[in-house]
Amino acid sequence: MRAGLPHRPRSQSAKPVIDGLSSRALAAIARLERSRSYLSPGDTAAAVRLWKEHTRRTERQLWADEDEDDPHWLCCGNPHHARELLAAVMQAMSPRNARELRQVVGRLDALLGDP
Numbered sequence: 730m731r732a733g734l735p736h737r738p739r740s741q742s743a744k745p746v747i748d749g750l751s752s753r754a755l756a757a758i759a760r761l762e763r764s765r766s767y768l769s770p771g772d773t774a775a776a777v778r779l780w781k782e783h784t785r786r787t788e789r790q791l792w793a794d795e796d797e798d799d800p801h802w803l804c805c806g807n808p809h810h811a812r813e814l815l816a817a818v819m820q821a822m823s824p825r826n827a828r829e830l831r832q833v834v835g836r837l838d839a840l841l842g843d844p
Contacts, residue, residue, distance in 0.1 A: 745774040749833045757826040761818060773818050776811035777833065783808030784840040 745758045762768040815834050819827045 745771060747774050747777050747830075747833060749836075750829050754822075754826040754829040757822055758818065758830075761821055765821065767817070768814075772814065773830075775806070776814045776818075777837075779806045779808050779811040780815060780834065780837055783811075784837040 745755050745762070747755065747758070750758075758773045759770070762770045762772055812834075815830070819830050819834070822830065
C-alpha cells in the first residue's frame with residue numbers, strides 16, 4: 730500500500746483526472762508519478778478522491794473516525810496519509826502547477842475548517 734492509499738493495479742499509461750486542473754497541471758502530475766519512487770500512476774487522483782470523500786463527511790462521522798481509528802482505512806486508504814501525499818506532490822511541482830492543485834486541495838481543506 731502506497732502512502733495510505735488502497736492497493737489498486739494501474740496501467741503505466743494511467744492519466745490523472747482531477748476536476749479543476751488544467752491539462753498542463755495534469756501532465757505535470759503524470760510526469761511526477763512516473764519519476765518518483767513514492768508515487769505510482771493514478772496516486773494523486775486517488776488521494777484527491779479520498780481527501781474529498783473525507784472532507785465531505787459530517788462532523789460526527791469525522792469524530793468517530795478519530796476516536797476509533799476507522800477500520801475502513803485498511804482497505805480504502807487513510808485520508809490523512811492521502812493529504813500528506815498531496816502536500817508532497819504540491820511541493821515537487823513547479824509553482825504554477827502547484828498553485829492549481831493547491832486551489833483544489835484548499836477548497837477541500839476549507840470544508841474541514843483547516844487554514
